[in-house]
Amino acid sequence: MTSETPDPNASEPSATPASSRRLAFAEQEVRLVSALVLLIGIGLFLALPFVLSIGSVVFLPLVTAILLTILLSPLADRMARIGLPNVLASLGSLLAFLAVVLLALALVLQPALALFDTLPAITEQVGARFAELRDQFEWLAIINRELGELLGESGTREVVLATPTLLEQIAWSTPSVLIEVLITLLMTFFMIEARVRLRRHLLFDRSNFGSSVKAARVLREVQDRVAAYILTVGFINACVGVVVALGAWALGVEAPIMWGGLAAILNFVPYIGPIAMAALLGMFGIGTADTVFLGLVPVTAYIVLHTVEANVVTPSILGARFTMNPVMILLALSYFTWIWGVPGALLSVPILLTLTALFDHIGRPNLIGFVFGEPLFGSELFNRGLEEEADPAG
16 A cells, blocks of 8 residues: 655645735735824934924033044044053044134134234125116116006015124123033043043943944944045045135235135035135125226135036045935035034034945935835835745755
């Protein structure tokens, strides 16, 4: 009597629908969790401006200290390799940064204070130039006035509100600014000094070796990318400042070193900084030159220089690794400027670069694809889990 061997594929038809149902349920569960994560992210994005602006005394020094720690940690590591203790290496990197900042401010503020006495004359000259232009287009004002009379528009009453003077505003804001700067420097020093312990904690205090390696790799990637970007852009902006200073000296503009330093500093703020620099050069040129044409020569030369630098020099040096979407740059610039003002504008691009480096490791959300049924994050891990569940023997 021959015994029939059981067919291993006999139970496959009954197992396949159950497995498909489990996979469909798992996919729906992942999509539900992704929708909740997306809603929480949108809520945080909308609520963060109010929280960060109200608590700017706490959050602005913290964010600034984190970015300075990312920037100065490689310098502290190099100082530690030559034999300096960790405390001295951390303090030395911070002092080197402060020396560069104070030198840049000295190059700008000292000539600016010297030119401050000539500001009323420059303002009067600019007003006279615009009055000349207004006289040339007087016919437009006549047409506008006649249209207003035909439409029956009545005269408007102007209300002037009394506001604090500039000196009063500076006097009120100086103590808080000094306290925030001191807190930022202290936090930066302690964060730089604790970098070795942080790396050791990430490497050896994890239960999974793979997660330790991934955390260390993410930390190194963020640090290298942000530090390399800031140092490279700083070098480019310094070269722009030198070229502007030499051009101002060749054109006979007063205080060329001040204009070069101002161009280098404002170039750290994308789009808005160069526009402000061009406006300042245009106002100063018109206010000091004999004619409007001669006054526009410096600003025209600067616009040509910035066009070449922004479209040829900087992209070729930075390359594709640091290329960011201009829409995202403007969004980050407006977002953090709205929250923290000028410091937020200076920090916007480093913050965006840090978040971009983090998302490159944890996965960027697929917002548009999620609306049409695709996974919110990269589907490689999800598909791999489905394959393992579908084929447990493999």
